[in-house]
Amino acid sequence: MKIKRIGTLACFSFCLSSLLSAASMEDLTPVKNPEQLAPGIWKLSIGDVSKELRYTDHAAAPPRMEVLNEKVDTPYPFADNPISFYVSPDKRISVRIPADTDESIYGFGLQLDGIKKSKKVLNLNVDHWGKGNGRTHAPVPFYISSKGYGVFFNTARFLKAYVLCGNRKDSPNLPEPVDRNPVTRTAKRWTALPDSDAVEAHIVGNGLEVMIFSGESLLDIVSRYNLYNGGGAMPPLWGLGFWNRTKASYNESDCDADIKRFEEEGFPLDVLGLEPGWMTMSYPCTFEWQKERFPNPGAFSQKLLDQGIRLNLWVNPYISPEAKLYEPMYPLSGSHTVWLGIVPDYTLPEARRLLAEQHQREHVDIGVSGYKIDEVDGYDQWLWPDHATFPSGTSAEAVRQAYGVLLQNTTYNDLFKKHNTRTYGLIRSSNGGASGYPYVLYSDSYNHEQYITGLSAASLSGILWTPEVRQAANDREWLNRFHVVCFSPLAMLNAWSSGKKPWDYADVTDEVRKTVELRMRLLPYLYTAFSEYNRKGVPPIRAMILEDGYAEKKAVTQKAKLDDVRNPYEMVKTVQKTNQYMFGPSIMVAPFYNQYHSERTVQLPEGDWYDFYTGELVGSNTTITVNAEGMENHLPLFVKDGALIPMLTKPVMNTRDAYGQKLEVRHYGKKDGEFTLYEDDGKTFDYEEGVFRLRQLTMAEGAGNEKIIRDKAPAMFGPVTQWTTMNK
């Protein structure tokens, strides 16, 4: 989406009057001279932030200054209309960020009900998905505005944000009130949510750091956020294959049987996930192998590795009195329990060391490739209370907000990275500053429309999201869900209770298999997209508003009918669906969703778009309708004019077999195309030392060309053996 303005917020005369009024706004202190950290990045400090948990202190890696310093030095957006703050005697720190009434505000993390948050009040607390009040698995306190800036509240405090909602009485732009019951019908219509001219937010704490981002586009702003937080996550190649989680009660032979069936049914399989039953005790956990189910974990893990299959272990962080870790961890844990297990204070290096050592010894050393870290979200009634105490002195709320981040940090930096082995896993909560962690969020909420929205929402806040599949009401839903999960950061079936298998909905098994195979064939394309995330901050799966040429459709508003029972405040219902998204640089995904949904509209951005499967020109800057039957139940995929898409020439059953595979490069549309293919060893961090390879693929005047422009690593894939023109 194009932004309307870069730089100052509005016209000169407006700014002058704002300045005067802002200065006179009672209690508020304007922030005049923010500290610049990098091109387009500034920091505002209020109070004493030294005692506060800041997300940037727990990022996966330091800021990518070498990349940021190459960026255009876009101007500070609040130079003329300053941000201001107030600190109450109750230690409540509030910030007022001026805005225009017509701004669109997007973001705030994994908000499954939609990415646009104007005119809403959000409680940004880590929780199970809270149905639109801001509480969610990853309530990242970062938003971007259609006016071309981003705001990041760099604090692990509970943050409550009033997004273009509410007005100060001394606001310079206070609208005229409207009578709700005018005597004449011609009077102006009353609204329950009058226009507002600010985003206001508060925490309770000692200090608050706010970071401001500007950039050349919304995508550029998001990229700078990711780069400042160390760059986006880089999964191993195997992480992009197909994942299957087993039932909680599975033992070794159940797992063996599963793997065999996958092979027999011709379904790819890269990762096998064990659910809680692999432990001697879970909820709370021991992290120790349940020998009745897995008598020889080392041999079991090796047997899987020999088949190219990685083992991922479910854990939650609450430690059982039966665990060997319990005694040493007890003094390092908080005052309260979760499911009667102790809650380690992972802000303490010693607690992190204890966990990492145990995990190293018992899991990673025998070949375990990563974790699914569950329950780091959790409802209030499950987790520690907000008044719990922790030995480090960190507040209970900060521990809760950052728990997912702290566990990502511990397992990533102290466990895998330390041993130069990449990991890819699942995490049930995340938050600010987490761009660099190779962990993907998931949920129990299971509404398919929301799961699709999650892909867009995550991309705005430096997090990854999987719309995992568990079960379905019917074949159509099963297929629709497989479509989406295969075009997500992590393609996983997670039937830990139902035990469903990909082939369990017989009428769509072939289509499901084809979808998984397509994901496998797209590995070169997707792996490069992740490298762009890592090196440039560009999210591999993205919201449409980050795309050039995409004009967000005006929300559909249903005019309110006053009713003393159903709608006493004449609230207007606004429906803004976020049901299509970008997959890699040039593929747009417009999935069918909800269990009976097999027809939908698709909004095509500016520029010609082509059908992925047929190469047919579909349209430009228009809305079309697609029907599942008309397209052989394929997932609707549309490709940009001029795009090059490198694919494996044939599907593989395991990413191990992708190495060295020959490539087909598809060229869509009429424009010349270019694609820089990224390759490395797919499993270590050597790429951070520059050990990677770049192949420039070009298509000009009908002729494809392949050129190695960097060869610091061996090739990952084979040569391009096929250039296909997709242009009808």
Added chain:
Amino acid sequence: MKIKRIGTLACFSFCLSSLLSAASMEDLTPVKNPEQLAPGIWKLSIGDVSKELRYTDHAAAPPRMEVLNEKVDTPYPFADNPISFYVSPDKRISVRIPADTDESIYGFGLQLDGIKKSKKVLNLNVDHWGKGNGRTHAPVPFYISSKGYGVFFNTARFLKAYVLCGNRKDSPNLPEPVDRNPVTRTAKRWTALPDSDAVEAHIVGNGLEVMIFSGESLLDIVSRYNLYNGGGAMPPLWGLGFWNRTKASYNESDCDADIKRFEEEGFPLDVLGLEPGWMTMSYPCTFEWQKERFPNPGAFSQKLLDQGIRLNLWVNPYISPEAKLYEPMYPLSGSHTVWLGIVPDYTLPEARRLLAEQHQREHVDIGVSGYKIDEVDGYDQWLWPDHATFPSGTSAEAVRQAYGVLLQNTTYNDLFKKHNTRTYGLIRSSNGGASGYPYVLYSDSYNHEQYITGLSAASLSGILWTPEVRQAANDREWLNRFHVVCFSPLAMLNAWSSGKKPWDYADVTDEVRKTVELRMRLLPYLYTAFSEYNRKGVPPIRAMILEDGYAEKKAVTQKAKLDDVRNPYEMVKTVQKTNQYMFGPSIMVAPFYNQYHSERTVQLPEGDWYDFYTGELVGSNTTITVNAEGMENHLPLFVKDGALIPMLTKPVMNTRDAYGQKLEVRHYGKKDGEFTLYEDDGKTFDYEEGVFRLRQLTMAEGAGNEKIIRDKAPAMFGPVTQWTTMNK
């Protein structure tokens, strides 16, 4: 309900070990010597409460010490197992109140989803009804325990309570964890909510006062709470008649027509409520008459009074720039607006004076009898943010929590009481300490089952609630709703948008009329019940758990089936309905509810119960089923053995006509009966100076007798002319 224990919490040996462990609980400071305020009432002070808004400081009247001092001096419930607290560096004050794992905890204000709150986390914030998370119109921080004590958090801070939910790691009663995925099926079943041994709660603030109540029964505990807060509300007699609110757009002639139709249709009418359109501007408000609709308000009001009809005015407290009050109130208002109106700081005497003077001059002096004070609850997106500032320095959260209480205080004490005129009105939010305010809560939520539950919930927290009628899906629902509202503190039709009239559901009009008539006939009985609320703290409409002989039925639990989509945590669904209640001393109401509901079960407490209409013995300590058809669509009403019920001999169309009316006294069952009828002038506060009359009605061995035992006021009603034996 009988309480299991008065005094110490459990056995001696348990207490000893608890004491030792409590002392060793990290960070917690035990409260050893609470200050006793009255028999069975103690105060615990943590930190500096002088800067905090305490509800008891804003009660309608001072504690009724003369009544409290007559009470049994029941022991302090936490003498052996002390309450303890912790104050964090963030000014978070938490309290741990020890409990037994099997305690039932009830209360916390107007919780429409059920009165039992064990194993729940509640956010006690004023809000629109929040669907079970604690946020509601009146989140009174007061609870009672089945073990015979009550706890009142005397603070207007947002309070979060963990009610028998969660465990400290150093708890003396920590249960053994259970493996969620045991290898053998015989293992103990895991639960997502392990047993807990405390109620914990916290606020952020300078200080917290906690009041502890004990008593001889749950009713006695609630009574002491009400008495400490000045005694229960005493409405004028007219307040107990029938109320009708008009459409928002009504003008004088529309009102006249309405009144005429009520008379023609034979429906009682005592109060006419004007909705927002009576003002020159509303949302925000001017409090000034809209002369296009009401050219001569004084004459209009007098015309109504001449017909015995009182005028009630809708207001909300947010002041329009068009109001004369705006300018003087501006400096006394908070930093933010609501619907663009200023928000007066009613903790300031000057703000109260300004409002009361305007209301006196423009409304009360011309005969307006009271107010419906709307929107003192409100969603976050409508009200001021939690970081708003107020000129008194009171925190925004405290202003929000207490706004309904402050407005009740202002209009009651500074306006009506000052002029020795009783009022009765409606309020959209209330809170602690409000027992004495003659204001009744209402809601937009409109779920009939919840509306019935509200009657029980309100009775536990010193508040009143009306399950007002607005519209219905069909005749049955209309009738069911009229049944309930006529057996509530305030019988009101509130069709401010739909304009529905009582006779608009033709097939049930006669039954609706009979129900209203029955309420009017019961005026002597109901008025005395309110006087017992005022003088003794006994709620006139009450939860069954406050009754002797009522054994709360075990909740129906639906065993959980594990499902990775529908129930991943195997949560057990507990259904505990609160669908019958007491009306006055001896009538039990068991209404039909939900739109098609015409059959239900009724749980009869111990002792013989009789059908109100026929006098037939129904049963004792048993569950029966009643059917609407079988009882001519009457509201199911059951009367205690020995009860005397004084009624008007015939219905009246207006409470004015109740004065001097002859009485019928019904005697139910076999036991001898007694009823002390209370009378006063029905409209002034002279009763507070002792100007009231008491008539002792007795029925012994089949003979009724009437005896005046106090005659400091003239009779309100005529003599008993009929003694009816209801005993088949």
